[in-house]
Amino acid sequence: MALVLHILACIFGAGAWVAINGLWVELPVIVNDLPEGWYLPSYLTIIIQLANIGPLIVTLMHKFKPGWLNEVAIIYTIIVLGIVASFLLAFFWRETTWVGGELHSTGFLALTFFLSIVDCTSSVTFLPFMMKLEAQYLTSYFVGEGLSGFIPGLLSLIQGVGIVKCVNVTESDNGTQIITSSSYKTDQLETQYLPANYSVQVFLFLLCIMMAYCLIAFYLLTRFSSKQHLLQSSITLYNSSSTINSIRNPTEMELCEAKQEDTSAPTRDNLPRAEFNTQEISCGQYALIYCLIAWVNALTNGVLPSVQTYSCMPYGNLAYHLSAALGSMANPVACLIAMFLPCQSLLALVLMSTIGTGFGIYNMVSAVQSPCPMLQGSNWGIALIVISWVLFIGMLSYVKVMIGIILRSQSHSALLWCGAVVQLGSMIGALVMFPLVNIYGFFQSADLCNSQCTG
Known part of the structure; x- marks a missing residue:
C-alpha cells in the first residue's frame, strides 16, 4: 500500500507544472505557426506572471478568512480547469x-492563461494538501514535480523538437534563395528545423492525458487521507476509553505489560532522523528559509531558464539538447x-545553495558572452x-525539497506560505530578465551554421 501511495503522490506532483513545462518545450514547433514568432516566449512569460492572481487570492483568503476556502474543492477545480484548457488548446x-492592428494568436494566449492559473495556484494548494499524508510521501510529491519537466522534455525529444540542419543556400539575380548541394560554391549556410515526428495537437492531447492522471491520483489520495483521518480518530477515541478504564487498580500482569510496551515504544534515538523533526523554528530561521526558497526559485524558474539557449547554443546543438535533457532529469x-x-541542516543548505548559485553564474557568464x-x-x-547546468538544477532542486520537508514538520500554514514565496521568487526572476532579453536585447543568439566569432 505504501508503494501505491508513493506512486500516487508522484503522479499528483507531476500534474503541478506539466502543462506549462510542456508548452515551453514545444515552443520551437509552435512558433513556426503563430504570428508572434520567437517573441512568443516573452508573451508566455508575462501571461504566467499575470496568472499569479490565483495563488494571491488563495493566500489572502487563508490569511484573512482562515478555514473559509475548501482546499480539496479548489484542487479539484483547478485540475479540471487544466484538463479542459489543455483539451481545448489542442x-x-x-x-x-x-488586435490593435496586429495579428495575434488569441486562442493560444487565452487558453495558456488558464493553464498558468492552474499551475501557479498548485504551488499554494498541492503542497498544503500533502500535510494530510505522512511526511515520507512529500518527497515522492517533489519527485513527481520534477517529472513534470522531464516527461514533456522526453516527449519533445521523441517528437524531434529543435533538431536542425545546415542547408547551403545562394542568392540568384532576382534576390531569391536557392538551396544547393554541398558540391557547389555557396554564399552562406542557413539553419533549418527538421519536421517533427508528430503534430503539436498530439502533444497537447498527451498533456491533457497527464492532467487526467493527476485528477485520478488526487481522487485516490483524498480517499486514503479520509480513511487515515478516521483511523486516527478511532485510535484517539480508543486511547480515551483506555484512559477512563485505567482508573481502576491495575493487576500485576497489566503492570508488566505496560512496562514492556513502554520499553518497546519508539524514542528519539531509534526514530529515523527524517521523521523525528519537531524542533520549533525561530523567526530568524523562518526568514532565512523563505529568503532562500525565494532566491532558489528566482534562479531556477525565472533567471536562468530565460538564457539557457544563449548559454548552450554557442557550443552546438548537442550541448543544448544534453543540458536540457539531463537538466530535466537532475530534478527528480x-x-x-x-x-x-536527507540533510535538514540550514547551514548545509545555505552552503549548497551558494555552490549551486556558482554554477548558475557560470551559465549566465556564457550567456552574456554569446555568441562567442x-x-x-x-x-x-x-x-x-x-x-554546470546539471549540477545547477540538481543542487538547487535538492535544497527546495529539503526546505519543503523542514516546513512540513512545522505547520500547514508554513507550507502554504512556502508555495506563495515560490511564486513570488519565480515572478521576480522572470520580471527582471524580461526587459534584459526582450526589450534591451542584452543577449545575442548564436547561429549554429555560420560562425560569428573571429580569431
Missing part, C-alpha cells in the same frame, strides 16, 4: 485575431537523493556547460 491553438534524481540522504563564450569549439567547453 483544437484552438492556431486561432488568431486582429535530486528528489530521490533527498529521500535516501569561453572554450567555444572545444570538447571541454561542451562538457563544462552541460555539467
Whole structure:
C-alpha cells in the first residue's frame, strides 16, 4: 500500500507544472505557426506572471478568512480547469485575431492563461494538501514535480523538437534563395528545423492525458487521507476509553505489560532522523528559509531558464539538447537523493545553495558572452556547460525539497506560505530578465551554421 501511495503522490506532483513545462518545450514547433514568432516566449512569460492572481487570492483568503476556502474543492477545480484548457488548446491553438492592428494568436494566449492559473495556484494548494499524508510521501510529491519537466522534455525529444540542419543556400539575380548541394560554391549556410515526428495537437492531447492522471491520483489520495483521518480518530477515541478504564487498580500482569510496551515504544534515538523533526523554528530561521526558497526559485524558474539557449547554443546543438535533457532529469534524481540522504541542516543548505548559485553564474557568464563564450569549439567547453547546468538544477532542486520537508514538520500554514514565496521568487526572476532579453536585447543568439566569432 505504501508503494501505491508513493506512486500516487508522484503522479499528483507531476500534474503541478506539466502543462506549462510542456508548452515551453514545444515552443520551437509552435512558433513556426503563430504570428508572434520567437517573441512568443516573452508573451508566455508575462501571461504566467499575470496568472499569479490565483495563488494571491488563495493566500489572502487563508490569511484573512482562515478555514473559509475548501482546499480539496479548489484542487479539484483547478485540475479540471487544466484538463479542459489543455483539451481545448489542442483544437484552438492556431486561432488568431486582429488586435490593435496586429495579428495575434488569441486562442493560444487565452487558453495558456488558464493553464498558468492552474499551475501557479498548485504551488499554494498541492503542497498544503500533502500535510494530510505522512511526511515520507512529500518527497515522492517533489519527485513527481520534477517529472513534470522531464516527461514533456522526453516527449519533445521523441517528437524531434529543435533538431536542425545546415542547408547551403545562394542568392540568384532576382534576390531569391536557392538551396544547393554541398558540391557547389555557396554564399552562406542557413539553419533549418527538421519536421517533427508528430503534430503539436498530439502533444497537447498527451498533456491533457497527464492532467487526467493527476485528477485520478488526487481522487485516490483524498480517499486514503479520509480513511487515515478516521483511523486516527478511532485510535484517539480508543486511547480515551483506555484512559477512563485505567482508573481502576491495575493487576500485576497489566503492570508488566505496560512496562514492556513502554520499553518497546519508539524514542528519539531509534526514530529515523527524517521523521523525528519537531524542533520549533525561530523567526530568524523562518526568514532565512523563505529568503532562500525565494532566491532558489528566482534562479531556477525565472533567471536562468530565460538564457539557457544563449548559454548552450554557442557550443552546438548537442550541448543544448544534453543540458536540457539531463537538466530535466537532475530534478527528480535530486528528489530521490533527498529521500535516501536527507540533510535538514540550514547551514548545509545555505552552503549548497551558494555552490549551486556558482554554477548558475557560470551559465549566465556564457550567456552574456554569446555568441562567442569561453572554450567555444572545444570538447571541454561542451562538457563544462552541460555539467554546470546539471549540477545547477540538481543542487538547487535538492535544497527546495529539503526546505519543503523542514516546513512540513512545522505547520500547514508554513507550507502554504512556502508555495506563495515560490511564486513570488519565480515572478521576480522572470520580471527582471524580461526587459534584459526582450526589450534591451542584452543577449545575442548564436547561429549554429555560420560562425560569428573571429580569431
